[in-house]
Amino acid sequence: MQVKIINKSNHALPNYETIASAGMDLRANITENIILDPMERTIVPTGLFLELPIGIEAQVRPRSGLAAKKGITVLNAPGTVDADYRGEVGVILVNLSKEPFTIENGERIAQLVIAKHERAEWLEVETLTETERGVGGFGSTGVK
Numbered sequence: 001m002q003v004k005i006i007n008k009s010n011h012a013l014p015n016y017e018t019i020a021s022a023g024m025d026l027r028a029n030i031t032e033n034i035i036l037d038p039m040e041r042t043i044v045p046t047g048l049f050l051e052l053p054i055g056i057e058a059q060v061r062p063r064s065g066l067a068a069k070k071g072i073t074v075l076n077a078p079g080t081v082d083a084d085y086r087g088e089v090g091v092i093l094v095n096l097s098k099e100p101f102t103i104e105n106g107e108r109i110a111q112l113v114i115a116k117h118e119r120a121e122w123l124e125v126e127t128l129t130e131t132e133r134g135v136g137g138f139g140s141t142g143v144k
Contacts (some may be wrong), residue, residue, distance in 0.1 A: 001053070003114065008088075009047025011106055023061060023111030026091060034103040041094040044109055052114075054084040058107050058114040060091055065108070071097025075111050081112075 007013055014024035028034070036042055050058060060079035061143030066072040075092040091110045095101050103109065132140070 001057070001114070003053070003056075004051035006049040008049070011047070013064050014048070014112055023113045025063065025108040025139055026060065026089065026092075026110045026112050028101065028103050028105055028107045028109050030105050033105075036072070036093060036095040036101045036103060038095055038098050038100065041092060044093065044103060045089040046089045048089045049086060050085070050089060051080060052081065055116060056081045056083055056116075057081060057115055057117050058089070060089070061111050061113060063111055067092060070101055071095060071099075072101055072109075078113070081104060 004012065007027035011027045011029065014026055015132055016024055018056060019049065026046050026048070028044050030045065034042060034044065052058060058081035060077075060081065062073040062077050072093055072095055075094040081089055089112075093103070093109060
């Protein structure tokens with residue numbers, strides 16, 4: 001699939017690092033470092049603008065290394081870039097650690113996954129098909 005992109009950053013386009021990668025790394029496009037204090041959030045610009053086909057979304061997801069090692073994650077994970085959005089792709093980062101984190105220009109801050117999606121057509125009914133699970137949720141299937 002081809003996706004139109006405008007790159008106003010001074011970084012290379014996002015790319016797949018391996019043949020089986022689902023996501024492409026997004027890089028910070030900033031003129032000054034951003035210091036993200038504990039429990040603070042900010043929107044980090046990428047300099048990228050997309051034109052996605054209808055029926056396709058771009059999902060902005062955390063990078064596992066940043067999350068595991070530094071406590072930095074995408075606050076609205078996954079963030080969604082809709083096919084009709086033409087603004088700059090921004091990444092809402094939050095620092096869940098106890099230490100300040102410095103974001104530098106060009107740093108890989110998140111990953112972008114291109115995905116198909118469906119549009120639902122609601123069919124209003126009076127009852128739903130019963131299942132073994134039923135209304136059980138939030139841990140109802142057990143711990144182990």
